[in-house]
Amino acid sequence: MNTFMKSVSMLAVAAMAGMSITSCTADKNLYDPEQAEKNVKAEYAANFVKKFGTISPTQIWDYTNPSEAILPGTQTATKATRVAKPTITPSTDWYRVDKKTLGWMKNTLKESQNNSGLGNPFKMSMPNNTFTIVPIYVGQAGMTWDLHMVTVGADKTTEDVLIWRKGQSMRQKINGQWTNLDAGSHTMDADEVEAIQYTVSGVPQGTEFYFYLVITYGVDNWAKTGKKQTSIEHMMLALNVPTDKYPTNITEGSKVMIIGCEDANLSRSDWDYNDVVFMVYGKPDIPTPERIEDYDEVKECRYMIEDLGATDDFDFNDIVIDVNETRHVHFEYDAEGKLIPEKTVIGDWTQKATLKHLGGTLPYQVKIGNTTLPWTEPALGKDMDLTTEIKGWNPDTHNISATVQGKNGGYVEIPFPKQGEVPMIIAMKTTKQWKSERNSITPEWFNE
Numbered sequence: 001m002n003t004f005m006k007s008v009s010m011l012a013v014a015a016m017a018g019m020s021i022t023s024c025t026a027d028k029n030l031y032d033p034e035q036a037e038k039n040v041k042a043e044y045a046a047n048f049v050k051k052f053g054t055i056s057p058t059q060i061w062d063y064t065n066p067s068e069a070i071l072p073g074t075q076t077a078t079k080a081t082r083v084a085k086p087t088i089t090p091s092t093d094w095y096r097v098d099k100k101t102l103g104w105m106k107n108t109l110k111e112s113q114n115n116s117g118l119g120n121p122f123k124m125s126m127p128n129n130t131f132t133i134v135p136i137y138v139g140q141a142g143m144t145w146d147l148h149m150v151t152v153g154a155d156k157t158t159e160d161v162l163i164w165r166k167g168q169s170m171r172q173k174i175n176g177q178w179t180n181l182d183a184g185s186h187t188m189d190a191d192e193v194e195a196i197q198y199t200v201s202g203v204p205q206g207t208e209f210y211f212y213l214v215i216t217y218g219v220d221n222w223a224k225t226g227k228k229q230t231s232i233e234h235m236m237l238a239l240n241v242p243t244d245k246y247p248t249n250i251t252e253g254s255k256v257m258i259i260g261c262e263d264a265n266l267s268r269s270d271w272d273y274n275d276v277v278f279m280v281y282g283k284p285d286i287p288t289p290e291r292i293e294d295y296d297e298v299k300e301c302r303y304m305i306e307d308l309g310a311t312d313d314f315d316f317n318d319i320v321i322d323v324n325e326t327r328h329v330h331f332e333y334d335a336e337g338k339l340i341p342e343k344t345v346i347g348d349w350t351q352k353a354t355l356k357h358l359g360g361t362l363p364y365q366v367k368i369g370n371t372t373l374p375w376t377e378p379a380l381g382k383d384m385d386l387t388t389e390i391k392g393w394n395p396d397t398h399n400i401s402a403t404v405q406g407k408n409g410g411y412v413e414i415p416f417p418k419q420g421e422v423p424m425i426i427a428m429k430t431t432k433q434w435k436s437e438r439n440s441i442t443p444e445w446f447n448e
């Protein structure tokens, strides 16, 4: 947390946390339990700042990014080894895009023509060798994107890595002049294109994965910033390049495919799948695309809550609760294996909360969205798996709060912290392990 805090007075902190420090020595005849609980909250905020420093006004407490996953198949609860995280190694020199391959691509993914019938929604599996991916073409688009790769384990854990960002690591020659591409550039008029290549390694053979583009700069009424366009949802095409169109400037014996991407999932999109095009090659093999019949769209996070039973331990394990929403999508294919888009079935969202751990000392009640869970007795160091259906959770706004019955007889409201506030709830990935009892979180822990 060194990066998000700098030191300031405790009074300023309490103000930031939306609290007031009230004198406990005021001559009150009547004992006010609610005021006593407010004092506990202020004490907590002061202790937090004493330990970690003042919170940066831009600090947010959502560490779930990317909180969404698209999982091929139907979710299972099997336990397996965590899936491998791919290693992406950029080349140290430029790759010159082969004109023969590029010409074939342009002829196949015709501009402004609906090319969606050329392929199916797909995932891939890792060959028994590394493969290389290189951008070869950027079409006209007002938006910018990053290309990511996600490996998916047998237990549906995922690892997500960034491969490429639009406007970086590409250059083009027009009228004899080389220029580096920026985020607004396209290569439609280029005489030559060069790009940095990315080699993917560190993933065992057979590991499932998929690609997606995430919109990093969106356009109104088109695609929002943060939206993901995945191969599983048919936002990409994987096409094998005919051997006579293989580039001559790659290792002999390699196989070659292209991945064409559509950047907006709208009926009025042109579906030409050439908004950005990548070439993939590997020796002796390239990843094998496999069509998707079912997938689950999942948004999830783990809330770690301080109950203020102790105002100085910051173990964030007093209440640990996982929340997710999922919906199922099913694709139908004809006898030739072609997608029948009008037969796609998109299920309703369902939401669940699962209590994972208790490590606090105060009775509490959690409210998520429209659902108020029952009052629960505290427990110290107790793991569990108690699932309840909920409604109205918003994974973007984190509309969760807790009420605890304080030691002073009053009730304390624990909201999800606003930007720049002292946190009593933090949102983490569901793979994040909570701390042991009275073992404080550390700045490093957030990045472990």
Ligand SMILES: [Ca+2]
Pocket (backbone or CB within 6 Å): 262, 263, 269, 270, 271, 272, 273, 274, 275
């Ligand atoms: Ca397009």
Ligand SMILES: [Ca+2]
Pocket (backbone or CB within 6 Å): 306, 307, 308, 310, 313, 314, 315, 316, 317, 318
């Ligand atoms: Ca605690």
Ligand SMILES: [Ca+2]
Pocket (backbone or CB within 6 Å): 313, 315, 316, 317, 318, 359, 360, 437, 438
């Ligand atoms: Ca605790």
